[in-house]
Amino acid sequence: MKQRITYLVRNPDEFTPEQLAVKPSSIALRKVNAAKEHRITLGLEELPDELRKAFNQWHELHIRWASESPYDAIPPFTSRVSPGLHVFYTPQKDHPDSLLCPLLKEVFGNGFVCEDPKETFIKLPILSERFSMSSSTQFYTRIPDLASLVSYFQSKICPLSPNSCKISASTLLSASYVDIDYDAISHTLIINAFWARAPNEENHWTETISLPGSQETIEIGILNNEPNPDPEDISFSGFLTVLGQDTQPKPTRFQTPTRHYPLSASSLVYKTSFAHPTGLHPTLILTLPTKHLEPPDTTCRLHAHLTLPRTLFIDKYQFSDSLFLSSHHITSLRSISGATDLEAPDWVVPQWGSAALFELDTPSSDPDPDQEAGRDWNITIPLHLRYFPPSNSTHTPLAVPWPVLFWACRAEEGTKMSVNPFDRIHLGYEALFGPKTRFMHIPPAASRNGNGNGRGRREGGGELVEWIDVPVLDLRKAGWVEVGTVGVVLVSFLGLCWVLFGKGVGEGGAGVKKVGKGKKRQ
Structure with a gap:
């Protein structure tokens, strides 16, 4: 080790x-x-048998977990991912991957919803040749803390180690982010944890x-x-x-x-919120101060990388209209992958969700007379909710992680970023850019006391997570709906029978009488 x-x-x-x-x-x-990074490298022979057996079946596995609490990044630890658990995975050819989901559930808790990587994971678009060997699939889920991971380390990895191993594992509960990497070339497992303070x-x-x-x-x-x-x-x-x-x-x-840079001497931060009432078509709002929203370089473009659970989706056809994009201060939808079916309800979608990369407009390239100096620059992204399964309540809470905002800039020719011993890759978005791209990250604003809707933060909720109350069918009142539906159908059926048969029989009888009377008079 x-x-x-x-x-x-x-x-x-x-x-x-x-x-x-x-x-x-x-x-x-x-x-x-100081900020602290702790990096541990383990060989396969140092791992328990179940882990060694599983890793031997995979080509590469990269896990990225980020805290829901905002933290101050310090160079060179400035790269970011949306809060929660990201898994990037590539299977080996002619090897089963049936061990992945059960192992992830054991390590990160039963709340990890994954049955089969072939159905649950989504394909990663690779637009850069530099990252042609990047992971082929991605998974995301909300994991507020690493209590399950700490318990797993203490029970499965630390029994054969000194007591200091359990103490070190417990410190992961306060980490700002944790990375776990394995690849079949090096046959090593690397655990990397970072504490901002x-x-x-x-x-x-x-x-x-x-x-x-x-x-x-x-x-x-x-x-x-x-x-x-x-x-x-x-x-x-x-x-x-x-x-x-x-x-x-x-x-x-x-x-x-380094590939990831901070914005030096800048007060630029961003906030995330939803327009209220959200309804079934919520609008995500990214707010930045106009006076600080200037590109660090002429080659820099502002981007946002969204990680959406399957209960939310993006209608990619909306973003093909230039007037629509301009009205929302968006330049283009550069990439989208995952669950994008426009009609499917939540319970029939097998994938975990979707990931999207937007190139955003700035005041300098799209002057707006309504945006005065010193005011905020709002970028709006229309989203859509899927139908939820019924529950014993009128609404179901939905957690949406904050996106990652950064400037993508062109690096100088000849820059060898791979020599950086602190570099992070496999973040889900760097493969969507060229090999000579440097990322200047915009930090999220400090936490607000509440979730943006005036009701305060939910229990267990985080500061970099927005909550939406989604209306659902209340099973406690579903009986009245069933009775009412049956009653309406029955009344409609009887009314239809009366129109088709009852009224026709009456008119037919009257006609017979008239004919009889006419014969009598003759």
Whole structure:
């Protein structure tokens, strides 16, 4: 097992080497204000038999989980995905994939709705040759926390390890995001967790890291970002130590290109909400401040990547009209995949949902006299709800994760982004762009006290999740509907019989009488 722990100090002027105490087999940190990344690499031989058997049947598996609470990104950990659990998977040819869904249910809880990857997962569109070897399918579901994953690690992976393994697993409950990667080429499992801040009131790390065994090593870096004249590179300086080899931290400095950049010295943030009342055709609203909405470069274009549960869908035919797009401040619908059937109700759709990439308009390219300086720029995306199955209530809550917003910009020729040791790929949208694309992410706004409709946040709801109340058939009142329906049908049937038969018989009898009277008079 290999471990790499990186601390990104937020304010270098506040950090001093005296806050570190290094010994041959441990390092102690005292009140270090930093973001933290912990990376663990395991070989297949170090995993339980059930995991080893499952991984041997798959070509690659990439899991991305992001918290529903907003966090402050710090370079180079600036890439984002929508909150929830994303699974990117490629099966091996001539190998069954029947173990995937049961294993995911065991790891992430029974709320994981997956029966067969061939039906539940959706195909990923690959538009870039650079990512031609990316995962072929994708799955998404809302997982508010990682309690089930922590329990699985503690019960299945940690029994053969020191007690520190269970303690380390429990820290995942406060992580900002967690990545799990496996591919058949390296035959290694990589677990990567990131904390934007320390999970305590002081937001400082005070902890001791010790070697789990005498034959193992842990690479630890305490770094800070340095100004760099090259806008496509990031530079770091700080201290590096390897427990089990070094006795004192060594000064280090390095520079690397990166695919994901922050918006430096910018107050640009975005908010997500729904127009109320939502009805059966809710409208998603992305709100950005107009005065800060300027492209970082002339090659940059604003994009939004949506991850929608199957209960919501996009009518892609709407977005072929240029006037319709302009009215919603949208340039184009660049990509859509997944469940896009316009008529199917929720209970007959096998896929988990859909993913869509929009290129968005900006005030500079589409001037609007109603949008004055200092006001907000609203981008609206019309959505549609599927019919829900009946339940014992009049409405069913639906959680919709916030999308990811970013500028997609052209990188300089010759940029080698693959050399970045902190790079993240398999995010669901980077394969929709060219190989020389850099992403400058717009952070979501700080949480609001409520879900945007004045009723407050739901229990268990997150800050980067919007809620919709969907009207459904109330089974408690369905009996009256059945009786009323039967009554209307019966009355209509009797009325129809009267028109067809009763009235005709009466007229026929009168006609016979008239004929008889006429014969008498003759």
